[in-house]
Amino acid sequence: MNSTDTRPVLVTGATGRVGRLVVDQLLDAGVPVRALTRHPAAAATLPAKAEIFTGDLTEPESLDPALRGAGAVFLVWTAPPRTAPAVIERLAAQVRRVVLLSSPHRTPHPFFRQPNPMAELHAGIERLIAATGLETTVIRPGMLASNSLAWWAPTIRAGKAVRWPYGAAETAPVDDRDVAAVSARTLYQRDHAGGDYVLTGTESLTQAAQVGVIGDALGHRIAFEEMTPDEFRSLSEGAAPSEVIDMLLTAWSAAVGQPAYVTSAVADILGTAPRTFRQWAADHASAFEPGS
Ligand SMILES: NC(=O)c1ccc[n+]([C@@H]2O[C@H](COP(=O)([O-])OP(=O)(O)OC[C@H]3O[C@@H](n4cnc5c(N)ncnc54)[C@H](OP(=O)(O)O)[C@@H]3O)[C@@H](O)[C@H]2O)c1
Structure with a gap:
């Protein structure tokens, strides 16, 4: 069953490659968006319909205004890991859903199984989120086409x-627009809670x-x-x-x-073939x- 949550979605990484497209996808679907950036001047690059919040993942308390009253968070973590526990704690206290932009570090294909700090960072954040009661979806793009x-x-x-x-x-490059479309869908359709999706071209x-x-x-x-x-x-x-x-x-x-490694996840979730x-x-x- 599809149930939707109409409270605003906080998009972190909103000025980045994937997050920026997620903002557009959510607005197109009629979902109110809060866009997080460390730089207020970046507001000029974001759609006027998005509500801009200034905040920094390395300063957890700076996120409170953006989290208050939000229903879900799209979490993009490119910052150092040190403040992740405090940020996840704040998320869990304020919102019900989180969709994490991670990577396919659990996928049994040699391309994805080489130990690296990015995989460790993502695994650590996934563990922190799993220890909360948050409804969670993990998005794992392979190589981004961009x-x-x-x-x-x-x-x-x-x-x-x-x-x-x-x-x-x-590699099987995945179009950033497909990653964003899947992310947006899983943010506003609650039946994706618990989903763990490896996205490829x-x-x-x-x-x-x-x-x-x-x-x-x-x-x-x-x-x-x-x-x-x-x-x-x-x-x-x-x-x-x-x-x-x-x-x-x-x-x-x-x-x-x-x-x-090629998956059918984009087509399964969106009902349309991924872009080549x-x-x-x-x-x-x-x-x-x-x-x-
Ligand atoms: N490239 C790939 O092929 C690939 C594949 C799988 C997964 N990924 C993952 O995708 C993620 C990167 O996504 P992306 O390429 O869309 O990002 P990106 O274009 O590199 O942009 C980074 C975003 O993070 C924000 N940011 C950076 N530090 C921050 C901080 N301390 N506090 C708050 N926001 C901060 C930036 O916002 P402001 O500067 O506006 O504050 C910006 O919006 C990474 O986790 C990466 O591992 C990438």
Whole structure:
């Protein structure tokens, strides 16, 4: 049975890739939204219909105004873990439902089973939430399709070959819009309480093939050249934390030579097929064009 809760939903990470889309999806469904950001100026990037709250997950008491009177929380945690117990305690005292943006660290596929600090962070937050009486849904996207924007768009815009490690590693990128649509649905439909969903795209594609799909969307071939993991590590210095680089390299290394893990969760929950990576690339082609 579908039952809905019409109290506002507090979206944390509301200015981020997934949270921002969740805000739109909830508003489209007629659900009142509270959007959390640490920076009041970010309000300009959020829809006027969302109520903006300033708060910081590392300062648990700063969340109280946003939590008071809310029915559910979309929880995105990219902050250090130290304040997670105090934040979860506050959530449990104020709201009934939480939908956590986590990762597929329990999924029995080598790509997801390499130990890393992000998996530990997510597992720790899941344990804290499980110890409360909150109605909980855990959303576990695999590789987000939008990662390609950060990874490959600058090189492609510059008209250069994409040089990248583990070109043969296979993933099934999931469209951020599908992740947001599932998250929103589970926030306002209470029959998803207890749900634990691994979200992937439809198709296992090597990283080199993904670059090829972006080239198809642009109407020209993009050359792909293999880079060694050591070169990737040294070129990434200063641009990303070393533990993130190690996490990616070990996951890609483990994913070579076997198909990516693919689930039907997006279709099962939304009743429509997930967007393909080809569709994602077509819809975002302009971001890979020179001068974008
Ligand atoms: N990339 C992937 O392929 C992938 C796959 C599976 C899971 N995930 C998970 O997805 C999550 C990231 O989601 P995303 O990519 O949508 O986020 P994102 O674009 O990196 O944005 C981070 C968001 O977190 C907010 N934030 C950061 N520190 C905060 C703090 N101390 N207090 C309150 N808010 C804070 C930021 O808000 P303000 O700056 O406005 O305050 C921003 O909205 C991570 O948990 C990641 O592990 C990612």
